[in-house]
Amino acid sequence: MKTIVITGASRRLGLYLAEQFIAKGDRVFAISRSQPNEFTSIDSPHFHPVQIDSYDKHGVEQAVSAISAKVERIDLLVNNASVFEQDPDNSQDIETKFIALFQVHMLFPNLLTHELKRYMFDEENPGVLVNMTDIYAENPMPERSLYCSTKAGLENLTRSFAKKFAPGIRCNSIMPGPLQFLPDHTQEQKEQVLKGTLLPFEAGFHPVFQTIDFIMSNHFVTGTSIKVDGGRSICRG
Numbered sequence: 001m002k003t004i005v006i007t008g009a010s011r012r013l014g015l016y017l018a019e020q021f022i023a024k025g026d027r028v029f030a031i032s033r034s035q036p037n038e039f040t041s042i043d044s045p046h047f048h049p050v051q052i053d054s055y056d057k058h059g060v061e062q063a064v065s066a067i068s069a070k071v072e073r074i075d076l077l078v079n080n081a082s083v084f085e086q087d088p089d090n091s092q093d094i095e096t097k098f099i100a101l102f103q104v105h106m107l108f109p110n111l112l113t114h115e116l117k118r119y120m121f122d123e124e125n126p127g128v129l130v131n132m133t134d135i136y137a138e139n140p141m142p143e144r145s146l147y148c149s150t151k152a153g154l155e156n157l158t159r160s161f162a163k164k165f166a167p168g169i170r171c172n173s174i175m176p177g178p179l180q181f182l183p184d185h186t187q188e189q190k191e192q193v194l195k196g197t198l199l200p201f202e203a204g205f206h207p208v209f210q211t212i213d214f215i216m217s218n219h220f221v222t223g224t225s226i227k228v229d230g231g232r233s234i235c236r237g
């Protein structure tokens with residue numbers, strides 16, 4: 001049984017990963033700001049919801065307090081929480097929005113990783129860190145510059161972590177493409193995205209689970225990023 005910590009676990013990819021690892025027989029600490037109904041249907045003594053107030057320093061303290069009381073070893077930390085928002089129309093709102101995105105995409109993952117690394121660091125059996133970034137970290141959408149730049153920051157942090165923590169922790173990122181649209185995506189937006197994707201379909205979340213499984217099983221992979229994007233990153237203009 002492995003011990004897995006996932007942030008942003010209340011819905012979509014985070015929830016999917018939690019369910020998959022529980023189904024595999026692993027122990028999961030699901031960090032989220034809310035306790036969705038779906039959590040009650042995960043009927044396992046190895047499922048541990050960890051509720052936090054927000055993705056900031058206080059939230060890290062809440063998560064670490066709950067997790068450290070129950071673990072001696074963490075095999076995988078997935079920094080998954082994310083805010084997918086357009087840039088504000090009003091430049092006066094940039095500071096507030098930028099700080100919020102920085103907190104979720106960079107500060108929280110950084111602080112949480114540093115607080116939990118003592119449970120992951122083992123030169124004989126390195127723990128694994130996976131940061132969820134985005135293909136748009138490399139080739140940004142100008143209308144989402146705050147989102148893209150903070151995801152790019154998480155990309156860079158991942159490489160720093162790989163250098164800092166080797167050989168005791170292996171640190172990598174996953175850059176997804178269109179996994180699953182959000183409810184507020186219009187049909188036109190969806191068609192636009194898939195038209196610019198070599199494999200033009202919503203992949204769903206399983207390809208990310210498969211990629212994490214690969215990263216965990218391959219002991220010579222660290223400091224890199226794996227695109228799971230249907231070829232969108234070489235196709236989008």
Ligand SMILES: NC(=O)C1=CN([C@@H]2O[C@H](COP(=O)(O)OP(=O)(O)OC[C@H]3O[C@@H](n4cnc5c(N)ncnc54)[C@H](OP(=O)(O)O)[C@@H]3O)[C@@H](O)[C@H]2O)C=CC1
Pocket residue numbers: 007008009010011012013014031032033034055079080081082083084104132133134135175176177178179180181
């Ligand atoms: N879905 C896709 O097609 C793609 C996804 N990705 C990346 O993959 C990861 C998972 O994607 P997906 O499941 O769609 O992510 P979501 O947009 O569904 O958000 C995931 C989690 O992030 C937290 N979150 C969302 N909005 C906010 C907010 N405004 N303030 C604070 N926390 C928030 C929530 O955590 P909580 O549970 O605590 O509420 C939520 O469960 C993300 O890092 C995303 O950037 C990248 C490219 C494509």
Ligand SMILES: Nc1nc2c(c(=O)[nH]1)N=C([C@H](O)[C@@H](O)CO)CN2
Pocket residue numbers: 081082083084134177178179180181182193
């Ligand atoms: N936190 C999120 N980040 C991203 C999402 C999402 O739903 N939540 N979705 C994308 C996809 O690119 C989607 O918009 C289809 O293009 C990017 N990041």
